[in-house]
Amino acid sequence: MQIALVLGLLLVAIILFATEKLSVDIITLILLCILVGAGILTPVEAFEGFSNEIIIILGAIFVISGALQETGLLDRLGARISHLAAGGTRRLLLLIMGVSGGISAFMNNTTVTAMLVPPVIGLARTAKISPSRLLMPLAFASMLGGTCTLIGTSTNVAVNGYLIRSGLQPLGFFEITPIGLIIVLVGGLYMALIGYRFLPTHHAVPGGSSGYAMREYLSEIVILPNSPLIGQSCFAWDLTALDFRILKVIRGEQELDPSHDVRIAEADTLLVEGKVDNLMKVRTIEGIEIKATLALAQLGERHKNTRIVEVLLGPQAPLIGRTLQRADFRRRTGLTVLAIHRHGQALRDKIGELRLRLGDVLLLEGDEKNLGFLRETTGMVILDEHARPGAQLTHGLYVAGAFATAILVGALGWLPLSVSFLAAAIFSVLCGAISIEKAHAAIDLRLLILIGGMTAFGTAMEKTGAAQMLAHHIVA
Helix, strand or coil: CHHHHHHHHHHHHHHHHHHCCCCHHHHHHHHHHHHHHCCCCCHHHHHHHHHCHHHHHHHHHHHHHHHHHHCCHHHHHHHHHHHHCCCCHHHHHHHHHHHHHHHHCCCCHHHHHHHHHHHHHHHHHHHCCCCHHHHHHHHHHHHHHCCCCCCCCHHHHHHHHHHHHCCCCCCCCCCCHHHHHHHHHHHHHHHHHCHHHHCCCCCCCCCCCCHHHHCEEEEEEEECCCCCCCCCECCECHHHHHCCEEEEEEECCEEECCCCCCECCCCCEEEEEEEHHHHHHHHHCCCEEEHHHHHHHHHCCCCCCCEEEEEEECCCCCCCCCCHHHHCHHHHHCCEEEEEECCCCCCCCCHHHCCCCCCCEEEEEECHHHHHHHHCCCCEEECCCCCCCCCCHHHHHHHHHHHHHHHHHHHCCCCCHHHHHHHHHHHHHHCCCCCHHHHHHHCCHHHHHHHHHHHHHHHHHHHHCHHHHHHHHHHC
16 A cells, blocks of 8 residues: 555656646655655655755755856857857857757756756847757757766766665766767767757747747737727727737726627727737827836836846746736836736736746836846846846856866865865855855755655655565566
8 A cells, every 4th residue: 555655646746747737846845744644754754855965966056057147157158159150050059069068067957958048049049040949959968968977967966875875886976977978979969960950940030130029928908098999899900900919808897808799998908919019019009008108107107218128037036926916026126017928828817917937028128227136136037138247257267167176076086076066156155256145046946855855755665665666577
């Protein structure tokens, strides 16, 4: 029964991880509670994984990665790649894969991919090609590069920890490097010669146009008094030519689905979907206005020097899982959300009531002073602006040097990896490359909880005999 329970929980966990109905850390903690409640694990065994050396190593790598990104060193790296790859898309692809694979040999591959996405999107715009033709190879290369060293991926570190606990000889830092290099080389050559032909082309960026002009955004339009749209049908209104689609009509407390019978009335708020270049044309049409912009005008807060930027919500973005209303985003930042884009999904809720997710793109309006909030907030990436003003490149080089030293010291066995990496992370804070607040924000607690908790789940599989049973059937 215990074996059946453990394997059943494993199956449920895999399904929940795949569907993303709950956060991975919540799923992991629920599993631990069930295992302790069922008497399979003691509290000590359930939480022993969180004291593992793996947690310290990964936490330190997150801080170091955040420091390298904060100092602008990665932005400079992206610009350098663009310069070296001038003259060919395939050459650009190989350089991106080489850089991604090389860095991910010494960092968590998820972190590497997240760090390189913004500069790679910028490179795609410069080269006037679809970002998907570079982003997929970037992700593949980061996974392949993780096979090169002991710390290349959390899986390698976890396996090494198990070897040590089992009394077996631990892996050397570069022991798996020869095989890893072969994997990276073969993967890179395949992508450049064969796989390149199968890469999808999504949202190709034409010359001179901004990236967000191609996306379909959800926005809210207010019908002003004496608007020429009043009385028109939702399916036959003047803005059809601009490729706007009405998703919902909000009239007072009512929410009406669009139909031929529903006529547009004064003071209606229309939930619409359309491209940004067309959305911006709304401002020049008499009788209608973007709801967020109208609110600013009423408050007397419109400025002539405002800018419109596209912002991607990354893994550490404070807005993830929250609505704009509950986060009080407008008051706290001085920025106005004009529209929201979510890839692959149709959005039909009011913008302020929409619970934001990882990967959402916000179209924001604000002045330069308020936009500084985005640059100072971990996880909020301005997609159309990659250069960091006043980037402390010298501090970035210090951090890179400290990281390289930590790798060397750990590889030679002079200090445990956890201690050498922790020292490099502390140095990153002390030298001013990253503030202590941003260092805390850079640590992906969800991943650490996942690894610590699933380590305990492995203990449960061993105690119940589930691991031995699976291993026996696999060998047989």
